[in-house]
Amino acid sequence: MLKRCKFIVHYVSKFNVFEQVRYASQILPQFSAEKYNVKRKNFSNVQAADVSYFQSILGNDRVLTDRDEVLPFNIDWIRNCRGQSQVVLKPKTTQEVSEILAYCNKKRLAVCPQGGNTGLVGGSVPVYDEIVINLMLMDKIITLDEISGALVCEAGCVLENLDNYVRGHNLIMPLDLGAKGSCQIGGNVSTNAGGLRLLRYGNLHGSVLGLEAVKADGTVIDCLRSLKKDNTGYHLKHLFIGSEGTLGIVTKVAIHCPVLPKAATLGFFGIKNFENILELYKSAKSSLGEILSAFEMADNLAITQTVKNLNLPNPISDYPFYALVETHGSNEVHDGEKLSNFLNKEMESGLIMDGTVTSDPAKMQTIWNLRESIAASSLVGGYVFKYDVSIPQKHYYDIVPMLKQRLGDKASAVFGYGHIGDGNIHINISVPQYTKEVVSLIEPFIFEEVSKLKGSISAEHGIGFRKPQFIHYSKEPSALGLMRDLKQLMDPNGILNPYKVLPETN
Ligand SMILES: Cc1cc2nc3c(=O)[nH]c(=O)nc-3n(C[C@H](O)[C@H](O)[C@H](O)COP(=O)(O)OP(=O)(O)OC[C@H]3O[C@@H](n4cnc5c(N)ncnc54)[C@H](O)[C@@H]3O)c2cc1C
Structure with missing residues (x-):
């Protein structure tokens, strides 16, 4: 049986991690419009009369115009993009959203819809002075x-x-x-x-x-x-x-909403190399079948950097790769038997070098917290480029060593982790500071390589503000043409989230 590793449970709230990292640097990011050289589109500027109109619908409290209050709505989670909006609206009903949009459309005022502002491609914050419409009060x-x-x-x-x-x-x-x-x-x-x-x-x-x-x-x-x-x-x-x-x-x-699983188990394993991660994934699919609920991977640097930067515990020692395997099922005995057969087999085969398995909710949470904190840990110090691509699994990790070699000592860290079951890898590149030289080494190189491998340049984060100019690596001209037609049909004045998703035509 798998040996239990020295395992200490620390409760680390993800909010602590988020806030700690988010506000680690109070230096304001450069305006997106300047940083990425974007020309303002021909929208109207917000006037005092417009603000008065919004106040007439929402009341004064739900129309923010104070510079300090508006600032957080202008900056994205990764602190890469910064807009120049002067107005944030917080509707409470669909009727209010409808009235706001009807007015903005008539007046040619651009808007930026915003949810929790956790998006990673700059889509959730304005580029110029688009009015932010934040849905936080529509929470029933x-x-x-x-x-x-x-x-x-x-x-x-x-x-x-x-x-x-x-x-x-x-x-x-x-x-x-x-x-x-x-x-x-x-x-x-x-x-x-x-x-x-x-x-x-x-x-x-x-x-x-x-x-x-x-x-x-x-x-x-x-x-x-x-x-x-x-x-x-x-x-x-x-x-x-x-x-x-x-x-x-x-x-x-x-x-x-699916049924709450009666039995849930999580394994965190040390793996020798990437080929073994793929073998283990194949084996997990066939041995665990319908109870397999997640299969995640992270390379050594992704985990060690998270442990170090956020002072989190690693339940096992140092390995070149890590796999996180979760099961959701309805019968503890049946599921436990399946999992232990899988583990015994793969400990014996050597695919799993070491690890820990738990069905204790608190311990599971600690392991998930380590995995979920990787994104935040890379924001500590310097600047991080984040890419979210999907690639056929056999080439899943190829891009990481490729980028390491290309960037050499210009990058302080290049690492990969993600949802291997979906062929979706997140690649993080940390650099001491954002420079155009580093950007030109990474982009469009990374997208060209992904395209050669028949992958997608955005697996799950979207296109947002950061990727429209690269969308052609994943979308054929005919498909892009239809996207433009739909946009024209549904938003002829282009007021909804301009500068996002669709590339400029010229
Ligand atoms: C630590 C961390 C982990 C993450 N992990 C994942 C992950 O595993 N998988 C994943 O897919 N993403 C992940 N993300 C990215 C992000 O959380 C998701 O994209 C999420 O769905 C964004 O939701 P949000 O409410 O924050 O939207 P926002 O960031 O506010 O907005 C995202 C986009 O949606 C638009 N939008 C928001 N609300 C509305 C609305 N009501 N109507 C119309 N448009 C709207 C915005 O204009 C913007 O273009 C992660 C982000 C972080 C910070």
Whole structure:
């Protein structure tokens, strides 16, 4: 049997980690418009009369214009992008969203929809003076059908709050991600967020049953059905899933919640090399079958840097690679037997060098916390370039050594981790400071390599502000043309999240 490793449980709240890292540096990022040389589009400037109009709909409290209050809504989580908005609106109802958009559309005022502002591609913050429409006050749970598992809620509900709520009814949210304490379900839907358990519960195109969204002209599109089957014409909800606030503002979501697993187990293993991670993944799929709920990997640097930067415990010692294998099932005995057969086999084969397995919720949380904190740990010191690509699994890790070699001592760290079950790797490149020289070494090189491997330049984070000029590496001209047609149809004045997703035509 697998030997239990020295395992100390430390409770580290993810909020501590987030806040500690987020505000580690008080130096304000450069304005995105200057940093990336963006020309302002021909929108109107916000006037005092516009602010008065918004106050007439929302009241003074929900219209922020104070510079200090507005500042956090202008800066993204990674502190790479900074907008120049002077107004943040906090609607509480779909009607208010509709009135705001109808007015902005008529006045040609650009807007930036915003959820929890945890997006990693600069989509959630303005570039110039777009009005921020933050959904945080639309946070009501509307209904939960315990028979079907359909949850209907407002778009501003925080993912973790929803998960806590449905757990009280023997259900779980079908997605889980490191930012769950801050991200909102509307943001998740708008980015088509993937996360840690996509392998088991599928993506949001499958689990979102219906939604309500407001178009640029204020029209409310009501597709808020909670049915699993509804083939009545075009599946319009899909237009809003993953469109990153460029086609409409999502105001309500109906989502299918799977049953809370009665038995859950987590293993954290040390692995000799990347080839063995792939072998272990194959073996886990065949041995664990339907109970496999997550299969994550991280290289040595991803884990050691997180342990060091955030002072977190590593339950096992140093290994070149790590795998995190989770099972969700309904029968502890049956699941335990499957897992121990898998472990015995792979300890014997040498694929698993060492590790720890636990079904104690607190210990599981500590291991998940280590994995989920990798993204935040890389923000400590210097500047970090983050890439989120998907690549056929046999080439999954190739890009990391390639980048290490290309960057040499210009990078202080290059590491990879991610959702190997989905072929989705996150590549982080830490540098002492952002320079154009380093950028030119990484981009478009990384996208060219991903394209050669028939991968996607954005697996789950979206295109946002940072990647439109690279979208052609993953989208054919005909598909891009249709995207433009849809944008023109749904937002003819282009007021919704300009400078994002679609590349400039010239
Ligand atoms: C530590 C950490 C871990 C992460 N892990 C993952 C992961 O595993 N998988 C993953 O997919 N992502 C991950 N992310 C990225 C991010 O959390 C997701 O993209 C998330 O879905 C964004 O939700 P949000 O509410 O913060 O949206 P925001 O960041 O506020 O917005 C994201 C985009 O959606 C738009 N938007 C937001 N709300 C709405 C709305 N109601 N209507 C229309 N448009 C809207 C914004 O304009 C923007 O373009 C992670 C981020 C962090 C910081």
